[in-house]
Amino acid sequence: MSMLTVSGVHTFYGRIEALRGVDVTVEEGEIVTLIGANGAGKSTLLMTICGNPRAAAGRIAFDGREITSLPTHNIVRRGIAQSPEGRRIFPFMTVLENLQMGASVVDPAHFQEDVDRVFTLYPILKERRHQRGGTLSGGEQQMLAIGRALMSRPRLLLLDEPSLGLAPLLVKQIFSVIADINKTQKMTVFLVEQNAYHALRLAHRGYVMANGQIVLSGTGQELLANPEIRAAYLEGGHG
Amino acid sequence: MAYFLQQLINGLTLGMIYGLIAIGYTMVYGIIGMINFAHGEIFMIGAFVSIIAFLLLGMLGIGWVPLAVLLVMIVTMLLTSVYGWALERVAYRPLRNSPRLAALITAIGMSIFLQNYVQLLQGARVKPLQPVISGGLRFMKQSDFVVSFSYLQIFIIILTLCLMVVFTLLINKTAFGRAQRACQQDLGMAALIGINVDRTISLTFVTGAALASVAGLMFLMNYGVIDFYIGFLAGIKAFTAAVLGGIGSLPGAMLGGLLIGLIEAFWSAYFTVEYKDVAAFSILVLVLIFRPTGLLGKPDIEKV
Numbered sequence: 001m002s003m004l005t006v007s008g009v010h011t012f013y014g015r016i017e018a019l020r021g022v023d024v025t026v027e028e029g030e031i032v033t034l035i036g037a038n039g040a041g042k043s044t045l046l047m048t049i050c051g052n053p054r055a056a057a058g059r060i061a062f063d064g065r066e067i068t069s070l071p072t073h074n075i076v077r078r079g080i081a082q083s084p085e086g087r088r089i090f091p092f093m094t095v096l097e098n099l100q101m102g103a104s105v106v107d108p109a110h111f112q113e114d115v116d117r118v119f120t121l122y123p124i125l126k127e128r129r130h131q132r133g134g135t136l137s138g139g140e141q142q143m144l145a146i147g148r149a150l151m152s153r154p155r156l157l158l159l160d161e162p163s164l165g166l167a168p169l170l171v172k173q174i175f176s177v178i179a180d181i182n183k184t185q186k187m188t189v190f191l192v193e194q195n196a197y198h199a200l201r202l203a204h205r206g207y208v209m210a211n212g213q214i215v216l217s218g219t220g221q222e223l224l225a226n227p228e229i230r231a232a233y234l235e236g237g238h239g
Numbered sequence: 240m241a242y243f244l245q246q247l248i249n250g251l252t253l254g255m256i257y258g259l260i261a262i263g264y265t266m267v268y269g270i271i272g273m274i275n276f277a278h279g280e281i282f283m284i285g286a287f288v289s290i291i292a293f294l295l296l297g298m299l300g301i302g303w304v305p306l307a308v309l310l311v312m313i314v315t316m317l318l319t320s321v322y323g324w325a326l327e328r329v330a331y332r333p334l335r336n337s338p339r340l341a342a343l344i345t346a347i348g349m350s351i352f353l354q355n356y357v358q359l360l361q362g363a364r365v366k367p368l369q370p371v372i373s374g375g376l377r378f379m380k381q382s383d384f385v386v387s388f389s390y391l392q393i394f395i396i397i398l399t400l401c402l403m404v405v406f407t408l409l410i411n412k413t414a415f416g417r418a419q420r421a422c423q424q425d426l427g428m429a430a431l432i433g434i435n436v437d438r439t440i441s442l443t444f445v446t447g448a449a450l451a452s453v454a455g456l457m458f459l460m461n462y463g464v465i466d467f468y469i470g471f472l473a474g475i476k477a478f479t480a481a482v483l484g485g486i487g488s489l490p491g492a493m494l495g496g497l498l499i500g501l502i503e504a505f506w507s508a509y510f511t512v513e514y515k516d517v518a519a520f521s522i523l524v525l526v527l528i529f530r531p532t533g534l535l536g537k538p539d540i541e542k543v
Binding site for chain 2: 092101
């Protein structure tokens with residue numbers, strides 16, 4: 001049984017059909033990546049999994065139990081955390097408070113242990129812990145967004161373009177942390193990326209999305225070697 | 240000097256009442272971005288629940304003032320909160336994702352509805368209450384003018400300050416407070432970290448209504464008469480206070496309330512009583528023109 005099963009999902013923004021029958025599965029322990037051009041519907045899929053917006057048709061199951069019509073906060077309580085598009089950290093809260101918010105659904109007894117783990121992954125956040133979120137740099141905000149998602153002790157981590165707008169060195173660092181979390185904490189990761197090269201190298205499997213539909217899927221290596229993918233997403237350097 | 244001091248005392252007392260109501264406006268605006276124009280009516284209902292509770296306690300023979308006031312306060316906070324909760328649940332929640340104008344018109348509609356509801360149930364005549372707390376301190380006698388600081392005014396100021404402290408702790412130290420602030424900053428993200436947004440919004444209305452109900456109790460004790468229409472003017476003045484302090488800012492609401500109270504008291508004392516409302520509302524116009532974010536308001540959160 002797959003950890004996450006998305007089958008035949010359609011999502012609308014007003015009259016615009018952003019997802020047109022999407023099927024995706026994520027197995028426990030995997031890193032699965034979803035690549036595609038801007039506006040293909042990648043972020044919409046992540047948000048639909050979390051119930052906002054709701055799927056107009058189709059079915060989403062987590063651990064074999066349907067979550068399609070659960071309220072967002074209950075989906076999160078089941079063990080899905082998201083670091084969303086645009087990071088969306090709380091700008092008027094300190095770094096520590098942001099992490100505390102991420103732990104809203106967890107027993108406070110775990111707080112110190114979990115904060116220490118995040119600070120080990122991203123030591124810069126420890127230095128900045130009393131600084132307000134809005135004053136952090138883009139890269140630091142990205143780390144905070146991922147850290148905040150980890151604080152809810154999720155079993156499935158949804159990451160929306162963690163490399164967007166970051167310097168190449170930071171991109172490498174973000175991806176190596178994702179690999180590390182997956183290996184050491186056995187966390188399942190569903191990663192949306194435009195940075196196809198890095199994402200496919202990291203992932204066990206990948207999907208390619210275009211115009212609200214999955215058009216290709218395979219292992220990371222297969223997709224990297226696929227000439228169509230190379231032409232569409234990888235030509236012009238390794239991002 | 241004595242006259243000035245007297246106005247200062249009067250203005251502070253009035254300002255405390257406005258400030259308590261203003262918090263409800265500013266909290267609701269902060270979390271769902273709407274002006275709850277029916278909040279003045281919640282204050283009015285708080286005053287009515289208080290007067291009924293006083294009369295019932297009188298009939299039961301509970302005459303010891305501190306106990307009576309405490310009981311009335313608990314009763315009015317509880318019952319008025321239910322009104323605040325129901326208002327959001329029935330009138331605003333179904334419109335959460337509608338255009339802002341729909342919510343605004345609904346709020347005005349609920350305001351008219353609640354006024355008429357109380358008028359039907361309680362009658363249109365003013366309701367008097369005998370002074371509950373009388374006497375006071377008198378000092379600084381100057382010819383025939385004496386500054387008086389009544390026990391009632393002392394009570395109002397101290398009680399308001401206590402509520403402020405409790406409320407600030409609630410917002411800064413509790414899980415509800417953190418959830419409330421998270422929702423203010425990003426409602427959608429709050430849901431994504433597992434916060435029950437609907438419940439947080441409900442609790443925001445409940446908290447605002449509880450504070451407004453205490454303001455209603457104070458208004459009743461201070462003026463001794465109430466009618467179904469008191470919520471309109473007090474509500475709009477408290478709204479002005481919230482805008483003056485910076486809508487969405489909690490310290491701003493309190494500061495704005497104090498300033499409006501002081502402006503009104505001094506204007507009445509040194510210029511004309513007839514135009515005291517004009518003074519208060521001129522402030523609203525001036526603030527909106529020259530400093531739309533208010534004294535302590537933050538500019539709209541820039542997306543980072």
